[in-house]
Amino acid sequence: MRFENIKQDNALNYLLRTTQQHHVRLSVMADQKANIMIAATSILLTFAFANFKQQNLFWGFLALFVFSFISLILAVLAVSPRFTREEDRVFNPLFFGDFTELSLDEYQDKMEELMGSTQQTYEAQVIDIYNLGKNLQGHKYRYLSLSYRCFLIGIIATAVLFILQTILFFYT
Numbered sequence: 001m002r003f004e005n006i007k008q009d010n011a012l013n014y015l016l017r018t019t020q021q022h023h024v025r026l027s028v029m030a031d032q033k034a035n036i037m038i039a040a041t042s043i044l045l046t047f048a049f050a051n052f053k054q055q056n057l058f059w060g061f062l063a064l065f066v067f068s069f070i071s072l073i074l075a076v077l078a079v080s081p082r083f084t085r086e087e088d089r090v091f092n093p094l095f096f097g098d099f100t101e102l103s104l105d106e107y108q109d110k111m112e113e114l115m116g117s118t119q120q121t122y123e124a125q126v127i128d129i130y131n132l133g134k135n136l137q138g139h140k141y142r143y144l145s146l147s148y149r150c151f152l153i154g155i156i157a158t159a160v161l162f163i164l165q166t167i168l169f170f171y172t
Contacts, residue, residue: 008118016125023132030078030140037075037147044068056169060161067154074147078140094128 006012048065052058093099093110102110114120 002119002123006119006122012122016122016129019129020125020132023129023136026136027132027140030136030144034075034078034140034144034147037071037144037151038079041068041072041075041151045072057162057165060158060165063154063161064158067150067157071147071151071154074143074150078143078147082135082139090127092124092127092131094124095131 044064045068048061048068051061052065054061091098093107093114099107099110114124
């Protein structure tokens with residue numbers, strides 16, 4: 001059993017609480033960044049779609065549309081909740097995705113058992129922090145990073161295509 005030699009300590013409580021709050025703030029920041037990407041790419045999609053009729057800049061607007069669309073999808077995936085139960089995940093009564101499957105009586109029994117043992121309380125907190133971190137790294141920030149990269153590549157590709165198409169337009 002883990003955490004069997006751990007004694008309740010204010011410094012330890014502070015460490016766990018601070019770590020958990022830090023992970024929650026990172027999650028909120030990721031959601032805010034994804035929402036910015038969703039808004040920005042939605043505007044660019046509308047702009048690109050409205051300008052497809054400009055034949056001399058068609059490929060630039062097509063690149064803008066495609067990369068903005070892909071960035072939008074990735075940003076939406078970053079903020080979309082994941083509730084799939086992983087087989088190696090341990091039941092955590094502190095996570096709503098786990099405890100909502102229980103009846104109220106079952107949940108109260110689990111919480112009473114958890115709160116009756118310092119060891120189990122710390123273990124549940126550590127599991128909660130671990131799961132928050134896994135979700136941040138493996139889901140939110142992964143999709144957010146891909147969204148930003150796709151957006152950046154799209155802006156560069158669009159600029160290059162606009163420049164090339166403008167040069168070709170003036171020299172033909």
